Amino acid sequence: MTKLHVEFIRLGIAFIVFIFIISLLFLHINQVQIQWFNTLSEVFTIPALLLSIAIPLWMVIDLVKKNIADKPIFNLTFFVCVISILLLLFAIRFLN
Known part of the structure; x- marks a missing residue:
């Protein structure tokens, strides 16, 4: 499995x-x-909570190792993860 496949799997x-x-x-x-x-x-x-925390950690580890195949896909994945975490914090804070 190539680095690009890993990036697309992570984005998916x-x-x-x-x-x-x-x-x-x-x-x-x-x-x-x-x-x-x-x-x-x-x-x-x-599992959604665990994945929303694990994916950014996985991304930071790959960023430190310089194991990134495509920077725009990496940035899009990081953006989607940050928005997901912010939505979860919104749900915890205001909807309870």
């Missing part, structure tokens, strides 16, 4: 976590009750 995982957080917040704010999504969100909340 970060984007999936971002979409999960956005949809969860959207349904919570609009008070939509979808039973299958509530069950699914209970199962995937802890």
Whole structure:
């Protein structure tokens, strides 16, 4: 697996976590009750939290090792991760 494949995999995982957080917040704010999504969100909340913390750490380690294949993909992934973390902090702070 090349460095570029790793960058795209990391971007895909970060984007999936971002979409999960956005949809969860959207349904919570609009008070939509979808039973299958509530069950699914209970199962995937802890892995989403762990991934939203682990991906930036993985990125910083790769940045220190100078193991980056494509800088724009790296920057986009980092931006998506930061937005996801900020949305999680918003949800913890204001929606409880």
